[in-house]
Amino acid sequence: MSGHSADLSLALWQVRYEQRAFWRNRGRAFFSFLFPLMFLVIFASLFAGQHISSRGGISYNDFFVPGILAYGVITTTFVNMAISTSILRDEGVLKRMQGTPLPRWAYMCGRVGSTVLVVAAMSAATLALGALAYGVHVRASTLPGLILALVFGTACFTSLGIGIVRYIPNAEAAPPIVNISILPLTFISGIWFVTDNMPAWLRHVAAVFPIRPLADALQYAFDPRTSGAGIKAGDLAVLAAWTVAGVLMMLRFLRDPQAGRS
Amino acid sequence: MNASRTSTGPAIEVAGLSKSYGELRAVREVSFEVGHGEVFCLLGPNGAGKTTTVEILEGYRERSGGEVRVLGMDPARGQRELHERVGIVLQSCGVQSELTVAELLEMYGRYYSRSRPAEELLELVELDAKRDVRASQLSGGQRRRLDLALGLVGDPDLVFLDEPTTGFDPAARRHAWETIRSLCSLGKTIFLTTHFMDEAQYLADRIAVMRAGEIIASGKPEEIGGRDLRPTEIRFALPAGMSASDLPDTGAQDVVVDGDLVLLRSSDGLRTTHAVTEWALAGGFELERFSVAQPSLEDIYLELTAEEAQ
Numbered sequence: 001m002s003g004h005s006a007d008l009s010l011a012l013w014q015v016r017y018e019q020r021a022f023w024r025n026r027g028r029a030f031f032s033f034l035f036p037l038m039f040l041v042i043f044a045s046l047f048a049g050q051h052i053s054s055r056g057g058i059s060y061n062d063f064f065v066p067g068i069l070a071y072g073v074i075t076t077t078f079v080n081m082a083i084s085t086s087i088l089r090d091e092g093v094l095k096r097m098q099g100t101p102l103p104r105w106a107y108m109c110g111r112v113g114s115t116v117l118v119v120a121a122m123s124a125a126t127l128a129l130g131a132l133a134y135g136v137h138v139r140a141s142t143l144p145g146l147i148l149a150l151v152f153g154t155a156c157f158t159s160l161g162i163g164i165v166r167y168i169p170n171a172e173a174a175p176p177i178v179n180i181s182i183l184p185l186t187f188i189s190g191i192w193f194v195t196d197n198m199p200a201w202l203r204h205v206a207a208v209f210p211i212r213p214l215a216d217a218l219q220y221a222f223d224p225r226t227s228g229a230g231i232k233a234g235d236l237a238v239l240a241a242w243t244v245a246g247v248l249m250m251l252r253f254l255r256d257p258q259a260g261r262s
Numbered sequence: 263m264n265a266s267r268t269s270t271g272p273a274i275e276v277a278g279l280s281k282s283y284g285e286l287r288a289v290r291e292v293s294f295e296v297g298h299g300e301v302f303c304l305l306g307p308n309g310a311g312k313t314t315t316v317e318i319l320e321g322y323r324e325r326s327g328g329e330v331r332v333l334g335m336d337p338a339r340g341q342r343e344l345h346e347r348v349g350i351v352l353q354s355c356g357v358q359s360e361l362t363v364a365e366l367l368e369m370y371g372r373y374y375s376r377s378r379p380a381e382e383l384l385e386l387v388e389l390d391a392k393r394d395v396r397a398s399q400l401s402g403g404q405r406r407r408l409d410l411a412l413g414l415v416g417d418p419d420l421v422f423l424d425e426p427t428t429g430f431d432p433a434a435r436r437h438a439w440e441t442i443r444s445l446c447s448l449g450k451t452i453f454l455t456t457h458f459m460d461e462a463q464y465l466a467d468r469i470a471v472m473r474a475g476e477i478i479a480s481g482k483p484e485e486i487g488g489r490d491l492r493p494t495e496i497r498f499a500l501p502a503g504m505s506a507s508d509l510p511d512t513g514a515q516d517v518v519v520d521g522d523l524v525l526l527r528s529s530d531g532l533r534t535t536h537a538v539t540e541w542a543l544a545g546g547f548e549l550e551r552f553s554v555a556q557p558s559l560e561d562i563y564l565e566l567t568a569e570e571a572q
Contacts, residue, residue: 010372017361017369024360024396091356099320099355101345101416102373258322 007106014102014110015117022114032080033122036072037129040064043192044134054196056225065130066218067191072122073153073214074186077115079178081161085111086174089165094257104254112158119154142221145230149217152239156210156246163249169262185211190219213238271334273298273420273451274319279328281314288314290475291328296453296468298419301446303454303462306472307567312455315472319453320350320422333420346374349418351409353425359398363389363408366397367415374416383411386441402429410441420451427461439464459560469559473567487562494531496538496554498524501547512537523551 023029047060055063088094097107130136138146164181168174188195188202189212195203206212213235221230253260274296281289289311296302306312317323318330321337321344330337335344357366364380371377384390387407392400400408406429413421426442427435442465445452456462462469463483470480471487479487493515499522500506506519512534514526528534535554542549 013369013372017358017365020365021358021360088356088358091359092352092354093356093358095322095352096350096355096357096412098322099345099348099350099352100370100373101342101375103342 007103010102011106011109011113014107015113018110018114019117022118028080028084032076032118033125035075036068036122036126039071040068040126040129041133043068052194052196054194055223058224061130061134061136062222062224063190063194063219065126065134065136066222067215069123069126069130069150070153070211070215070218071186071191072126073119073150074157074182074211076118076122077154078157078161078164079182080118081111081115081158082164082168082178083171083174085162085165086168086171089257089261090171098257104257108162108250108254112162115158116154119150123150136222138222139230141228142226142230145221145226145232146218148231148236149214149221152217152236152243153210153214156214156239156243159243159246159250160210161246163246163253165257166249166253166260169260182211185209188212190215207238210239210242271331272296273300273333274302274453275329275331276315276319277329279315279318279330280326281311281318281323282326288475289318289325292472292475292477293328294470294477294480296451298451299446299449301442301452301454301465301467303456303466303469304472305456305459305462305469305563310472310567311475312472316422316424316453316455320348320352321345346376346416347419349413349416349421351413351421351423351426353409353428355409357397357408357412360396362394362396363400364393366408367411370412371415376417377415378417383414386414386444387411388437403431403434406430407434407438410438414445418450420453421445423452423454423456425456426454427456427458435461459558459563463559471563471566479566483559484556486559487566489557489559489562492557492562493527493529494534494554494556496526496528496531496535496552498538498549498552500524501542501545501549510537510541512541 043064044061047064050060051057052060052063085094098104127138131138164177168177185206186192188198188206189209190206191211195206198206217232217235217239220226220232220235272295274294276295277293279289279292280287292311292315304312304315314323318325319332319337321340324338333344333347335341337344358369361369363384367380367383371380384393387410389404389407389411392404397405397408406426410423410426413423423442427438430438439461442452452465454462454465466483468480469483469486470477472478481487484490496514500519506517506524509517509524512526512528513530514528514534516525516527518525518527526534526538531554538549
């Protein structure tokens with residue numbers, strides 16, 4: 001009891017240290033934080049003033065901003081977690097941590113907590129840029145849908161990002177493995193462009209993986225035609241299922257963080 | 263609650279320890295004990311099973327067989343109390359390189375229920391001047407000193423030191439040795455692995471040498487491998503104009519002349535030394551580079567580990 005609350009406060013301290021380390025690594029902070037914003041500016045400029053006929057003529061920006069937000073969630077959680085954790089393992093930081101009394105769960109909670117803060121900052125920046133520069137506003141009525149999509153997406157991609165490290169042999173292999181598991185899917189998941197007219201089988205493939213559901217849930221909350229709270233239960237269910245898989249992978253990784261390394 | 267802290271049993275007990283990786287038997291029925299307050303040094307060539315043995319004691323690896331007790335606990339169980347009382351200084355352990363020296367000492371200190379203040383540790387490893395420098399900016403030697411400080415941050419009863427002075431300049435090594443010695447005077451137990459024989463000689467109370475997964479010799483640095491029973495080695499340069507035939511009878515069993523350098527091996531070192539010096543004094547000539555020594559730890563180590571390797 002007192003032991004657990006002491007460990008909880010250690011996890012909170014760990015959030016602070018992880019945050020400090022995160023923002024000091026400029027390259028990583030840039031990739032996680034500014035990369036999505038850069039894409040937002042590029043794509044919004046390319047398709048300025050265009051509308052999507054397959055979606056009742058809504059503006060492209062109403063589609064891109066949530067798409068880029070989904071991409072931002074994935075880079076700040078999955079990509080960042082997988083690569084940085086692989087580096088920490090290669091550099092022996094995880095090994096050092098294993099030799100201290102800090103419970104592994106408390107250390108991981110600290111890292112996850114820090115990631116959640118980065119997701120929040122990245123989301124706020126993306127939404128602010130979308131609103132100020134491109135006139136994309138979040139409606140109060142669909143805010144629950146937006147927040148739930150962000151929460152489910154963060155949980156899903158964070159757990160997968162930690163869990164996949166078990167299958168990454170070393171830090172050098174991390175970026176290619178991570179990119180290969182993400183990039184092709186982004187093209188069929190409606191992140192960069194509308195996939196409504198894609199062949200059905202490809203749509204089915206996209207729907208099985210978690211990227212499409214996250215993008216779709218966010219795009220639904222932003223769609224001006226959406227009535228109600230903007231919650232897409234089907235998408236959230238797919239994300240939840242992947243979160244279960246991610247947590248199982250994560251537990252496997254944490255049981256022996258050095259296993260799988262070569 | 264800390265009954266084991268006052269226990270009188272050994273700090274480390276290893277009996278019949280084995281570890282296999284598939285067909286490879288990396289550690290074979292190894293047994294040894296390390297007493298409280300002792301500096302124990304494990305030597306051996308790369309691939310001898312040293313790292314595997316140490317990592318089993320540290321709890322990083324599981325053993326295939328045998329019994330292991332570290333501070334009365336089984337390291338395979340990963341008990342928190344063991345982590346509280348054991349400090350690990352490993353070459354292969356990195357740090358969060360974006361954090362500063364002081365931040366790292368503060369962060370790691372929080373994990374322990376009794377921790378040493380950062381200021382004290384900075385002073386101990388002489389990193390006060392680098393306290394606000396990020397770990398990524400430290401030199402190799404400074405990083406090793408930070409490692410040592412982080413290994414001591416939990417005020418451990420037992421410290422594992424893995425090649426603690428690799429990459430140090432001679433002065434820094436001497437200082438690190440003094441630091442390690444000062445830990446002994448505080449009653450800490452130290453388990454050292456090193457490739458430097460002078461380090462083992464200087465620090466260790468007891469040495470064990472591993473080869474091919476087995477301990478092939480153990481004992482005090484001055485006695486290991488029968489070192490104390492070996493003939494004394496007396497060396498000097500032949501005075502100008504003299505040859506080996508001019509040497510007196512010194513009672514040495516073995517006379518080796520290499521250029522102008524003479525090596526006498528004698529089981530009665532005192533008498534042989536006396537005969538040599540008397541001969542030189544009576545003849546009125548200088549004996550340059552004169553020395554009397556036992557075979558060095560390195561000589562013994564190379565002999566021990568070379569056997570069978572031919």
